[in-house]
Amino acid sequence: MESNEQHNSKAPLLSPVLRLFLLTMILANIAGAMYGGFLPLYLKSLGANVAQIGLFFTISQIIPLVLQILGGWISDSLGRLKSIAAGSVSGVVSYIALILAPTWGWVFLGEGLGAITRSLVGPSFGAFIAEESREDSRAKVYGLVETFYTIVAIVGPPFGGFLVDRFGFKTMLIAAGSIYTVATVIRVQMASKAKHPGAEEGKKPRLQLGALKVNLTAIFGLVVAGGVMTWIVVTDGIRDISFSLSNSLIPVYLESIANMNAQQIGWLGSILGVAMMITSFPAGHLSDKHGERLAIALGFALQSIGFFIFIKAETFLLYAVSYFVIGIGFSLMSPAYQSLLSKVLPQKLRGTGFGLVQSGLGLFSLPAPAIGARLYANISPTTPFWITAWASLFAILPVVFKFKLTDKDRQQIEKAEAKVEADDGPAQEQPNL
Numbered sequence: 001m002e003s004n005e006q007h008n009s010k011a012p013l014l015s016p017v018l019r020l021f022l023l024t025m026i027l028a029n030i031a032g033a034m035y036g037g038f039l040p041l042y043l044k045s046l047g048a049n050v051a052q053i054g055l056f057f058t059i060s061q062i063i064p065l066v067l068q069i070l071g072g073w074i075s076d077s078l079g080r081l082k083s084i085a086a087g088s089v090s091g092v093v094s095y096i097a098l099i100l101a102p103t104w105g106w107v108f109l110g111e112g113l114g115a116i117t118r119s120l121v122g123p124s125f126g127a128f129i130a131e132e133s134r135e136d137s138r139a140k141v142y143g144l145v146e147t148f149y150t151i152v153a154i155v156g157p158p159f160g161g162f163l164v165d166r167f168g169f170k171t172m173l174i175a176a177g178s179i180y181t182v183a184t185v186i187r188v189q190m191a192s193k194a195k196h197p198g199a200e201e202g203k204k205p206r207l208q209l210g211a212l213k214v215n216l217t218a219i220f221g222l223v224v225a226g227g228v229m230t231w232i233v234v235t236d237g238i239r240d241i242s243f244s245l246s247n248s249l250i251p252v253y254l255e256s257i258a259n260m261n262a263q264q265i266g267w268l269g270s271i272l273g274v275a276m277m278i279t280s281f282p283a284g285h286l287s288d289k290h291g292e293r294l295a296i297a298l299g300f301a302l303q304s305i306g307f308f309i310f311i312k313a314e315t316f317l318l319y320a321v322s323y324f325v326i327g328i329g330f331s332l333m334s335p336a337y338q339s340l341l342s343k344v345l346p347q348k349l350r351g352t353g354f355g356l357v358q359s360g361l362g363l364f365s366l367p368a369p370a371i372g373a374r375l376y377a378n379i380s381p382t383t384p385f386w387i388t389a390w391a392s393l394f395a396i397l398p399v400v401f402k403f404k405l406t407d408k409d410r411q412q413i414e415k416a417e418a419k420v421e422a423d424d425g426p427a428q429e430q431p432n433l
Helices: 003-010 016-036 041-045 050-058 062-078 080-100 104-131 135-149 151-167 169-195 209-223 228-256 262-290 292-312 316-344 347-358 368-378 383-394 396-402 407-423
Strands: none
Touching: 003 292, 003 383, 003 396, 016 041, 016 080, 016 104, 016 135, 016 151, 016 169, 041 050, 041 104, 050 228, 050 368, 062 080, 062 104, 062 209, 062 347, 080 104, 080 169, 104 135, 104 209, 104 316, 104 347, 104 407, 135 151, 135 262, 135 316, 151 169, 151 262, 151 292, 209 228, 209 347, 209 407, 228 262, 228 292, 228 383, 228 396, 228 407, 262 292, 262 316, 292 316, 292 383, 316 347, 347 407, 368 383, 383 396
């Protein structure tokens, strides 16, 4: 027993397969960061006004409502790496659609394919890291992964902004799509070598409608039980709704109100990335040592403060300070959230569960971008940001009082796990997908 503990203590936090996986995530998301922050400006360059930009982001959220959960179930059924590879192929096609879009309406096609990508990759990302780490150091692993992952935010936005200013949006998208394609090739190779779930027991990977129903029923039981899982979904919903009001408007605000060019906007994204890089690993250590609740509460507090600074800022320096504070808030909260979620989900439900939470109660946040655009145009450009700041502050209350893993939570987790295990027996007379 002692030798096993010594071996675990000497084992690297990141396994070799996790390192290669992380490399592909960095490449793929550098590509995404190159264009993601400039997508509202790309829409504007193709003829969209502020209201139409808000409408675009509202409609583009419809597909992930179903696909995030479905993508998580596919990940649970076929394996994390296979799900990620399939999503990546869709991602390559999405870049082609974005590049060829003649008007802003055609960008819907690219974003629709991109939603399929995010729905297959996103839930598998968190679940795969959970399975490649030990529980006692899991938040540190998430923090270390995000430390490297923030290379994305440091490199992507300024590089994308440089290409936009010098060569235009189409050239930037071609460069981003090329980087993403490299990541996809590596992912497909990794998936071809990966074992599917249940390989040790001689089971074949299958997508069964009955299994999907069982997974969703088990997850729903955890969500409505009134424990930690319930409050994770509630707080994530608050965050998702409030950020959806303002996120798509930030580049427009910075260009129109703060009079910044694309490269300056990109540098702000880079500053946010630097803040996350230097704090993600310490944040994971804080979470492992003192509990996820403290890290998440501090994260919400700093995000709120960052948005208050953003609203009052009049110089590039103050905008940079706001991004830096928000970045620290993100890095404090993200490893802790993922670590806590991995602990309240049975292993065979992690993909579905991560998909559910990442969908962020999307049904309720669906109209948020359009509402935010109307508030921006009809009341004040700062109104959506005020709401985001106060909502982040309010979310601290349920985190402090409800993010406690109790015996009741453990019983509910065991109950959900038993339900999935019982369905995983030999009787499989169900239609395959």
